[in-house]
Amino acid sequence: MRRLAGLLVVPLLLLSTAACGNDEGSQSASTKNGAPAITAGAKFGEKPTLAKGEGKPPKDLKVVVISEGKGPTLKKGDAAEVNYLGQEYDESKPFDNSFDRGEPFKLTLGAGGVIQGWEKGLEGQKVGSRVELVIPPELGYGPQGQGDIKGNATLVFVVDVLKGTTVPVSAKGTEVPQTNADLPKVGTNTDGKEPTVTVPKVDPPKKLVSNYVIEGTGPVVKPTDTVAVHYAGVLWKDGKTFDSSYAQGKTQNFPLEQVTLKGLKDGLIGKKVGSRVLLVIPPDQAFGDKAQTGIPAKSTLVFAMDILAVM
Known part of the structure; x- marks a missing residue:
């Protein structure tokens, strides 16, 4: 994909x-x-x-x-x-x-x-x-x-x-407790395989969420960086995967100055390289009223995203 x-x-x-x-x-x-x-x-x-x-x-x-x-x-x-x-x-x-x-x-x-x-x-x-x-x-x-x-x-x-x-196969660092039951829970495996993402059966947050799941030790991501990432993206509504770099079998490069999805860009900036991050992106910072293939209009998006390297 x-x-x-x-x-x-x-x-x-x-x-x-x-x-x-x-x-x-x-x-x-x-x-x-x-x-x-x-x-x-x-x-x-x-x-x-x-x-x-x-x-x-x-x-x-x-x-x-x-x-x-x-x-x-x-x-x-x-x-x-x-x-x-x-x-x-x-x-x-x-x-x-x-x-x-x-x-x-x-x-x-x-x-x-x-x-x-x-x-x-x-x-x-x-x-x-x-x-x-x-x-x-x-x-x-x-x-x-x-x-x-x-x-x-x-x-x-x-x-x-x-x-x-050399781009690592996975985020590695300190696991951060996931104590908020109203947020999705992300797997903490570091074997390069796709982490699980479990969405709770509650209403989604209305503001952007960008939380460490695994906190790495690399430099902080800047707005001008190009980052190499591995990610799994699911819909809050039903937990269904709409895209996954793991399914493609290869990482993706995101030049942040060119990223058009506001919540994704804002959620990665300031995070440490080597980390796994939970991103919950409300519709107004995602695709809004415009449906995309596999993504209905007004969808809240959930990402488990490994920030593997800065290019």
Whole structure:
């Protein structure tokens, strides 16, 4: 289920000092491996310029390590921070890059927030590396394209892997007594499996509830943070699950500045990373009078949410 994440967060395009080789060597290696040459800015950290691809593009994913870093190796489930430039294989101008924005792109490998070419190409790369990815359409945006990217386009990306963080499987910390019988009770397991959420048969609170179930020891979440979370969401009315990242088998990233659900954003800000939090969100801070798939109008929402990492 990706429905809830799509409702909560405004999607991004890709949802889109280490050992360095010299410019000449990087360009030569790129050409030999079927990838367009980097014609300027070949060193890690520099904004690159790509040549237009020549001939037919490769049919399979090409991963060319321009320069290998000395940091940890990225694996599935890790949170990564990268800079990138993207260009269609048969074009001479990029369609997007993060270098000009001055803000790296954040993702979690395996979470499904980026195209498959990125998922496959970045897994196994070391932090501090620069890689060039040549991505066939079936691992990119396919026949439908995306924005200015035409259908069935082969994509070329130069990606600098700036950071990599292992995301825990569960909240861990001090259990906080759940003594209020008028609030839902949340399971305290820390094995990475979905916690239980038991809703009492009473009227829901009219104000936002944001309580620790397990209090972690990490930094406090700020309004500008992007958080990696695991969650189960149920309806107060009948306790039925309307969405769960556990059911998807992967965590979700919430850039809080882009979260449109007020109660969710306000409920996470100020809480410690590593915690499990009970959120009870009244309709006026959720979806109000607008029904969503699986969520009736005027619903009070209940979340058990693990704040696993800040990206």
